Structure formats: C-alpha cells, structure tokens
Amino acid sequence: MKKISSLLFLFIAFVSASAEAQHSAGINPFASTTTLSANEPLSLVSTSTITTSAGQSCSSNGNNKGFITKLYPQFDLGYFVLGNPRSVCIMSNSINLGLVDLDVLDSNSPSIAATYLLRGADVKKISTDPSKGNPAAQICVALGGIESIRGLSWVTKLGGAQWDLCIFSDGSAASAWTISYVSLDPTFLGIRNQIKSKPVIANLPYLRQ
DSSP states (O other), rough: OOHHHHTTOOOOOOOOOOOOHHHHHHHOTTTTOOOOOOOOOOOOOGGGOOOOOOTTTBBOOOTTTTEEEEEEEEESSEEEOOOOEEEEEEEEOOOOEEEEEEEHHHOOOOHHHHHHHHBBGGGGGGOOOGGGGHHHHHHHHHOOOOOOOEEEESSSSSSOOOOOOOOOSSEEEEEEHHHHHHHHHHTTGGOOOOOSSOOOOOOOOTTTT
C-alpha cells in the first residue's frame, strides 16, 4: 500500500499529436474512447460517457458547458485497484474538451496549474520529439509536471476509459492538452475566466512574463 500511495500524484497523458497542430486543425484529441489495456496508448473520452453535474466553479458560458466529475487513480497490479478520487471540471463545446482539477478553479490560493492557465506557457519554445510519444506530455514535463508511468491511469470508474492529467509539485493539476491549448489561445473554452486565484509569484519554467 505504501508503494501504491506514492503513485497517487502521477498522471497519464498519452495521446498522439501536438496540441498546436490539432487545435489549428480543429481536431479534438479528447473525444475518442478506449478500452482499458496497460499496453496501449491512452486517450480521453467525451462527456457523453460520464455522469456529471454542473457546479458554480465549473460553470457554463456561451457555447461552453461545464461539468463536474471524479477521476480515480487506477493501479494495474495484475488486477485493478482504485485510489482516492480527484474532483475535476470538464469544459466542452461542439469541438473541444478541456479538463482542470476543481481545486484549481475553486481556490483563492495561487497554484502552479492555475498560473500556467492564467499566464500561459511559451509552448512554442519547448522542443518535443515525436519519436518519444505525446508532445503534450513532453510539454508537461518541461513545465515541471509529473509524467505517467505504466500501470497507473485516471478513470471515472473501475476499468473505464482513461483520462489525461498533468500534476505539479504543489498537487495542482490540469490536462496537459488543456494547458497547451490555453497557452496558444487564451480564450479556449473560457477556462481562464473560471479561475479565482492569482498567479504564483515564482520563476516557473517557460512561464510567460
């Protein structure tokens, strides 16, 4: 159990193309579904596959709809075990999905994830290597986030579809794709307007000044 608890702040962020390319093409990498397999790349599912409820800190604005759900860390120990859940906000419209930990929106205290969402990251300055997998996951690591390890995924239910989550050293989290998209387009899904806190006053990697 000690080994399991030490994994709770790792994330799964395996999707197949860069945020900038897919955003420019109007493609939503979050919208595909997947069956659970420890040996396959992971993707995100559409909001139609989860049970959610609207919340004040995850509110709809215009064509952007807000939903709250729980993501559970799922460990593959030869059989699947769920850990303690995180409440997350999913923003969606007819084209895109974004995912942010609810605490990042709720809290008046600064956090690293909120800072990157508010100020943006210079993602174009970050070198990514397609041969090393998901560019958004590489961006997350460059920003100081924690990359996934095999055997851990974030799900809405045991054996369910798997979700992308980038977790920082202060425990704050958001989808790596969402951080990339908001950095490229500050108006993306109105997420920036949902954040209550101020940015962290710190010298964070690739943080826009």
